[in-house]
Amino acid sequence: MITAHDFPSAHVADHAGMDMILVGDSLAMVALGMEDTSEVLMEEMLLHCRSVARATKGAFTVGDLPMGTYEISPEQALASAIRMVKEGRVKSIKLEGGKEMAPTISKITSAGIPVLAHVGLTPQRQNALGGFRVQGKSTASALNLLEDAKAVQEAGAYAVLIEAVPAEVAALVTKKLSVPTIGIGAGNGCSGQVLVQVDMMGNFPPGRFLPKFVKQYGNIWTESMRAMQEYKAEVKSRAYPAAEHTYPMSQEVFSEFERQVEGKQEEDRAEAEKRQAAEVPEAFDKLPNVPS
Ligand SMILES: Nc1nc(=O)c2c([nH]1)NC[C@@H]1CN(c3ccc(C(=O)N[C@@H](CCC(=O)O)C(=O)O)cc3)CN21
Ligand SMILES: CC(C)C(=O)C(=O)O
Numbered sequence: 001m002i003t004a005h006d007f008p009s010a011h012v013a014d015h016a017g018m019d020m021i022l023v024g025d026s027l028a029m030v031a032l033g034m035e036d037t038s039e040v041l042m043e044e045m046l047l048h049c050r051s052v053a054r055a056t057k058g059a060f061t062v063g064d065l066p067m068g069t070y071e072i073s074p075e076q077a078l079a080s081a082i083r084m085v086k087e088g089r090v091k092s093i094k095l096e097g098g099k100e101m102a103p104t105i106s107k108i109t110s111a112g113i114p115v116l117a118h119v120g121l122t123p124q125r126q127n128a129l130g131g132f133r134v135q136g137k138s139t140a141s142a143l144n145l146l147e148d149a150k151a152v153q154e155a156g157a158y159a160v161l162i163e164a165v166p167a168e169v170a171a172l173v174t175k176k177l178s179v180p181t182i183g184i185g186a187g188n189g190c191s192g193q194v195l196v197q198v199d200m201m202g203n204f205p206p207g208r209f210l211p212k213f214v215k216q217y218g219n220i221w222t223e224s225m226r227a228m229q230e231y232k233a234e235v236k237s238r239a240y241p242a243a244e245h246t247y248p249m250s251q252e253v254f255s256e257f258e259r260q261v262e263g264k265q266e267e268d269r270a271e272a273e274k275r276q277a278a279e280v281p282e283a284f285d286k287l288p289n290v291p292s
């Protein structure tokens with residue numbers, strides 16, 4: 001599974017044969033330049049979901065419910081999930097939370113909308129978690145994570161996404177569940193994996209902080225910079241556009257065009273001279289009387 005936030009990023013993911021494409025609310029940070037994911041609006045998610053859906057032929061699409069659109073009640077969550085499917089054109093939705101979200105997950109799945117649950121590090125709750133912290137590090141916290149995973153499974157989630165959890169814990173949770181798990185920063189014992197596409201493609205300037213779990217499979221930034229700088233240099237040196245990038249005209253037609261332009265200019269000049277000559281006396285008439 002990989003994230004996508006627009007038509008081209010979904011196009012490449014789908015063509016590469018990804019099983020699942022997530023329109024993550026990480027969109028806020030990687031595509032919209034926001035400080036964190038809590039700022040992104042339903043309307044913004046819907047616009048991007050639609051563009052991803054248009055490019056996706058084979059993969060199963062998932063839309064992340066943005067913060068504030070599902071926490072108030074199961075009814076609010078179902079209404080938001082329906083918008084994601086109806087307007088966003090995705091096939092399923094994802095929401096963050098464990099046992100406390102069980103009634104909400106039941107409500108949405110009973111309406112026929114598949115739900116991917118998200119436990120462990122839940123970035124929408126970063127202010128309560130004290131930042132982007134690894135979860136399930138203590139025995140109590142690991143037990144709590146397992147309870148959360150079981151509860152969302154029982155509520156009807158078709159899979160459980162586990163973020164930033166020790167590998168051993170995620171592997172054991174995976175064993176104890178009957179539905180698949182999808183890990184991010186949760187080791188290779190999960191059923192599947194997900195990454196933010198911009199991160200794994202290396203589409204960001206050097207020096208940016210990256211979570212430990214990111215492996216950079218590409219270097220899109222470097223390639224984009226090379227191309228951009230080469231374009232700039234060639235425009236300035238006039239190496240671009242070259243003959244093959246221009247539309248030619250027959251010499252004959254152009255000569256006639258040139259001749260007519262020159263002829264017109266001659267006519268225009270003569271016309272202007274005539275007009276000026278005619279206007280001079282009139283202009284004199286309009287001058288105010290100068291006291292002698
Ligand atoms: N570009 C991007 N990639 C992501 O994976 C991502 C987002 N944005 N935005 C939403 C969340 C936030 N994510 C994050 C962000 C930071 C850490 C992080 O700093 N982790 C520390 C662990 C700190 C600890 O030891 O507790 C690390 O060193 O990796 C983890 C997940 C994952 N998601
Ligand atoms: C990091 C993944 C799991 C996510 O929720 C997102 O991209 O928003």
Ligand SMILES: [Mg+2]
Pocket residue numbers: 024025026037064123
């Ligand atoms: Mg998310």
